[in-house]
Amino acid sequence: MQSTDIVVVGAGVIGLSVAYQLALRTSDRILVLEKGAGLGEGSTGASSAVCRFRYSRDEMVELAKDGIRAYRNWSDFLELTAPVARFHQTGVIWLGGGIGSSAEVARLQRLGVAATLLDDADVQDNFPALSPCTIPPDLLAGEPHECRSGERYILESEGGYIEPTDALQDLLTAVRNNGVEVQFGARVTGIETISDRVAGVTLADGSGYACGLVVNASGPWCNQLLAKVGLADRWPLRPTRIQMAQFDMPPHLPGSMPVCADLAGGIYFRTQGQRKHIIVGSVLPEDERETVDDPDEFDRSADDSFVRSKLHAVQHRMPSIGPLRGVRGYSGLYTMNWADVHPIVGETPLGGFFVANGCSGHGFKLAPAIGSLIAQAIAGSKHAFDTAVPRTFLSFDRRPIELAQQSVLA
Ligand SMILES: Cc1cc2nc3c(=O)[nH]c(=O)nc-3n(C[C@H](O)[C@H](O)[C@H](O)COP(=O)(O)OP(=O)(O)OC[C@H]3O[C@@H](n4cnc5c(N)ncnc54)[C@H](O)[C@@H]3O)c2cc1C
Incomplete structure (x- = not known):
């Protein structure tokens, strides 16, 4: 088995945002494993990527604001002089x-x-x-x-949209610029554990990586990995x-x-x-x-x-x-969270196993903020684009959030 420090499963907008935010604040080795042959094979490729602010919960407005701030300042945020994507501030x-x-x-x-x-x-x-x-x-x-x-x-x-596949391309460039390794055609099929802690991942081709941290950013496939570690029943995703x-x-x-x-x-x-x-x-x-x-x-x-x-x-x-x-x-x-249509983000009862799942119809605009929440949980230190929303708001062990409307308009 080869080894690394942190494995992120999935190179959608969430996985790449997590990897980018981690790379900015830790020298740990970060490996993104993506089962697809290229970018955009999951939810992100089909996303409308509308960036709007209004939500019924103030914390969601804050998270949307933090995400959209990154998209509106895309070149600065990713430290890319000529990004492919640009924010269309149509209102x-x-x-x-x-x-x-x-x-x-x-x-x-x-x-x-x-x-x-x-x-x-x-x-x-x-x-x-x-x-x-x-x-x-x-x-x-x-x-x-x-x-x-x-x-x-x-x-x-200040709302609008950004073309999602262009944004993925920029994120890929940015993570690679910051030393992250991204492998395509690499399907994670197992999570190795030792004494209630993550110890590594195995891949469909029989290979594997020893590592101390895994982030499940596998979008609509998230339950397949959650089931491997007995966590699939906690949230109806x-x-x-x-x-x-x-x-x-x-x-x-x-x-x-x-x-x-x-x-x-x-x-x-x-x-x-x-x-x-x-x-x-x-x-x-x-x-x-x-x-x-x-x-x-x-x-x-x-x-x-x-x-x-x-x-x-x-x-x-x-x-x-x-x-x-x-x-x-x-x-x-979408990966609908039927309990409250809000994402589940952060650490889980399994040591070293993190999730950013159940984004429902909100994941694109929130991705920079979700990346920040996970990176803060793992690496602690702050970055200029961090969100100040407490990690407890979307945490795995929270209660469902009470809402008037259980839909994309929540
Ligand atoms: C039609 C549509 C419209 C939308 N409109 C909006 C919108 O206007 N605004 C908004 O904010 N959000 C919108 N969303 C929601 C948003 O696009 C998603 O929440 C977001 O893209 C989720 O990103 P993700 O990275 O979690 O998932 P994905 O993009 O699905 O990425 C997960 C990746 O993990 C990979 N993967 C899965 N399992 C494994 C494995 N075992 N090993 C390795 N790799 C694996 C997959 O191949 C995939 O590439 C929309 C979604 C859809 C479908």
Whole structure:
């Protein structure tokens, strides 16, 4: 058996963020083992990577803020002069659902989020393609209705998105620049233990590494490793198929296009690929219920009925959009934490075994902060991009967090 100090299982956005933050503060040897042939084969590759701030729990707002600070300062954060990815600061607008109140904006501002309250005229001035209608659309047939607005809406002006596979590429460069070894085609199949402590990992090809610390960052596959060490029953973490729709961005749409969280239509959407496409996802709890037995085997397309209903919602939100071209659908996997839709991050009862699992629909924006939480737990010292949220908030031994809504909108 070869040896190293720390093994991180998985080179998704979480595993690479953990490895990067560790490498900044320890001289320990760090090895990332990734079963895929390349980057982006898990949740991160399919992610919409929307970076928004509003959550019902203040700690989540803080974690989102810390993550988004890293993405907004990507070159400084990764110490890369020419990163591939860049943060598209389009702003995030929240329409419908009755959440646009001065109290909610005041809460976000108190937490340091650049949030403002918009009225109908502001929406028209800033984002002329968007209708502020707050009546839920007919998702089945797309029948038009008489639109009504007159509510208030929240704009998070520092929100936006970053293309996820570009971000992974930059993270890979950054970890390698900092001495981390990353191996592809390396599937971890076993965790070795001695006296209630991690002692190493074994791989599918029969090889192995002795090590004192393992971080399980294997995304939707996390239960396979948790089961090896008897920890799979503590949290209900379920790989869950998440469908998306995509279409070509019509050239005639006026004005700038924010990320839109459309609570009346049950969707969110954003531009993609230098405004060539728009991608559309769901914010409805019923679209986060299709669990998958084997994360290696699931339907990566989207159902026609899903795509049709989401496009009806888009057409309602952008009445001038006209016929949609280049329509397609695809699916990826969330790892839903059915107890409270929040990630589980930190040490476990098995000495030296750490988890960053169950990220549900939040893992991309939180990844820099999750990397910071794990690195603080292992290596202690502080880094300029550290989060100040206590490690207990998402810890393995916490109780489920009480929430009004158990979905991506938690
Ligand atoms: C359609 C979709 C839209 C999303 N939209 C957003 C969004 O807008 N904003 C947001 O914040 N989040 C979003 N998310 C959630 C976010 O993308 C995920 O929470 C995040 O990508 C999880 O990253 P990860 O590194 O944990 O998992 P992954 O990206 O799945 O990485 C895990 C890696 O581990 C590897 N692996 C697994 N088992 C082993 C093993 N035994 N040995 C070696 N390697 C192994 C896998 O191959 C994989 O590469 C979205 C997710 C999806 C699917």
